[in-house]
Amino acid sequence: MTALPLVPATADLTIHRLSARPVLVPLALPLVTAGGAVDKAPLVLVDLETEEGVTGCAYLFTYTPRALAATVRQVEELTPLIAGQRVAPLALSERLAAAFRLLGRPGLVGMALAGLDMAAWDALAKAQGLPLYxxxxxxxxxxxxxxxxxxxxxxxxxxxxxxxxxxxxxxxxxxxxxxxxxxxxxxxxxxxxxxxxxxxxxxxxxxxxxxxxxxxxxxxxxxxxxxxxxxxxxxxxxxxxxxxxxxxxxxxxxxxxxxxxxxxxxxxxxxxxxxxxxxxxxxxxxxxxxxxxxxxxxxxxxxxxxxxxxxxxxxxxxxxxxxxxxxxxxxxxxxxxxxxxxxxxxxxxxxxxxxxxxxxxxxxxxxxxxxx
Missing domain, CATH: 3.20.20.120 (Enolase-like C-terminal domain)
Known part of the structure; x- marks a missing residue:
């Protein structure tokens, strides 16, 4: 397992940027449903990088490869809204909900916000040296x-x-x-x-x-x-x-x-x-x-x-x-x-x-x- 940076347990974390990259992972056991077949998992890997060197990680499942590019872009376009802010998931959730209130959250926006939220909690737990639970x-x-x-x-x-x-x-x-x-x-x-x-x-x-x-x-x-x-x-x-x-x-x-x-x-x-x-x-x-x-x-x-x-x-x-x-x-x-x-x-x-x-x-x- 990759060693984590040594960060004081009481340190605040400051967001540097949110990055995303698409992967297409073959399924060991393809799945056929009444709604269609899935033989590869289209995933977006989300990394929340902080100024202190701790990176929070999460992934998103986009259901179809056609949504990968749009999801990556939506995730990365959150960076200007959050760069320089503290990694405080509850506060971030409130601010971003307000920012997207007129557009609405369901869909790609909601997926991107969830990726940020999961990565933020992951970063906080890593900085404290604790499992998330x-x-x-x-x-x-x-x-x-x-x-x-x-x-x-x-x-x-x-x-x-x-x-x-x-x-x-x-x-x-x-x-x-x-x-x-x-x-x-x-x-x-x-x-x-x-x-x-x-x-x-x-x-x-x-x-x-x-x-x-x-x-x-x-x-x-x-x-x-x-x-x-x-x-x-x-x-x-x-x-x-x-x-x-x-x-x-x-x-x-x-x-x-x-x-x-x-x-x-x-x-x-x-x-x-x-x-x-x-x-x-x-x-x-x-x-x-x-x-x-x-x-x-x-x-x-x-x-x-x-x-x-x-x-x-x-x-x-x-x-x-x-x-x-x-x-x-x-x-x-x-x-x-x-x-x-x-x-x-x-x-x-x-x-x-x-x-x-x-x-x-x-x-x-x-x-x-x-x-x-």
């Missing part, structure tokens, strides 16, 4: 993790084989993507996977926003036979009313949150009747600062909070979440990290390294650099 006042927790890097729409036989393989990597839970052309196909695949893994491992289902409300009411209740942990985003993510109506039709928890922008969207979901589970995405929710706001609301309402992607920083955030539930595991950033995230016996905890545990394997970052 300790800077947040939490204790380390080993939480149950589910393997989400595969089980795309590959048919019943292949899904059954892949489910067994994913559990063999040290997990007790896996996520299955559904949304086949017919309900019969969905049920066939779900039955094949449940039969292959047996009754004990937990099984999650994700429809990736592909159904109408009428179709969801037709397809979801029969899935109760397979003892699912939850059904994720059967409808477009912001159809809170529809998800609430569906939740009233089934005993299965209806999960959403990965596409929600900020704590306000959590409140909308709760008000619509989705009062059991919620899964923020560390980037879209707004980084560490907005995650903590969302976690406070979830604790007040008694809603269980799980993570979406970003297992490295999410493990720290879940440690500071009173109603922490599940950690989603993918290995998409592992090839460009100096110390990839790991899961043992189905459980995962935060890194004990200073910061969020994110440091670049520079040779790999150069090898996977994207041409934009």
């Amino acid at each position: 300790r800077l947040l006042g939490a204790e380390a927790r080993r939480l149950p993790a589910y393997n989400s890097k595969g089980l795309g729409m590959i048919g019943a036989q292949m899904a059954a084989e892949e489910a067994r393989s994913l559990l063999a990597e040290g997990f007790n839970a896996v996520k299955l993507r559904l949304g086949y052309p017919t309900r019969a196909q969905d049920l066939e695949v779900a039955e094949a996977v449940r039969t292959a893994i047996g009754p004990k491992p937990r099984l999650f289902v994700d429809f990736n926003q592909t159904l109408t409300l009428a179709e969801a009411k037709h397809r979801v209740p029969p899935l109760e036979a397979f003892d699912l942990e939850w059904v994720e985003e059967p409808l477009p993510w912001d159809d809170y009313r529809g998800h609430g109506a569906l939740a009233a039709e089934t005993s299965l928890p209806i999960q959403l949150g990965e596409n929600c922008w900020g704590a306000g969207d959590f409140a909308k979901a709760f008000d619509a009747g989705l009062d059991a589970v919620f899964m923020p995405d560390a980037m879209k929710i707004g980084g560490v600062t907005a995650w903590l706001q969302t976690a406070g609301l979830a604790a007040a309402y008694g809603v269980q909070l799980s993570s979406h992607l970003y297992p490295e920083i999410s493990s720290h955030l879940l440690a500071a979440t009173p109603t922490a539930h599940w950690l989603e595991y993918v290995d998409w950033a592992a090839p460009i990290l100096a110390e990839p995230f790991s899961v043992t016996d189905g459980l995962a905890g935060p890194s004990e390294a200073p910061g969020s545990g994110i440091a670049w394997d520079e040779a790999a970052a150069k090898r996977f650099a994207a041409d934009i």
Whole structure:
């Protein structure tokens, strides 16, 4: 691991600049969903450089390589707004929210602001010589993790084989993507996977926003036979009313949150009747600062909070979440990290390294650099 600069624990950090670089990382296990196929992870590596020599790190997942160039530019264009300011994430969040109020935060602006926020918290923790969860006042927790890097729409036989393989990597839970052309196909695949893994491992289902409300009411209740942990985003993510109506039709928890922008969207979901589970995405929710706001609301309402992607920083955030539930595991950033995230016996905890545990394997970052 790269040695950190020796900085007094009480030192203030001053922002020098925010830099970004695109990488395109091949997936060891390509993922096919009803919304499209993913065989490479388009990531933007964010570095918050300080005058004191401490660099905070974070990465952003842009979903499509077409968004890499725009995301890099949006991140780097934040530098004139923050250069010379203290690394104070709460204050930075307030000032930048005001700067972008008329434009609005969802989209590339929100992604860039989240990258800055995560990198700022990482820098602060590194300067203090603390893992992020300790800077947040939490204790380390080993939480149950589910393997989400595969089980795309590959048919019943292949899904059954892949489910067994994913559990063999040290997990007790896996996520299955559904949304086949017919309900019969969905049920066939779900039955094949449940039969292959047996009754004990937990099984999650994700429809990736592909159904109408009428179709969801037709397809979801029969899935109760397979003892699912939850059904994720059967409808477009912001159809809170529809998800609430569906939740009233089934005993299965209806999960959403990965596409929600900020704590306000959590409140909308709760008000619509989705009062059991919620899964923020560390980037879209707004980084560490907005995650903590969302976690406070979830604790007040008694809603269980799980993570979406970003297992490295999410493990720290879940440690500071009173109603922490599940950690989603993918290995998409592992090839460009100096110390990839790991899961043992189905459980995962935060890194004990200073910061969020994110440091670049520079040779790999150069090898996977994207041409934009």
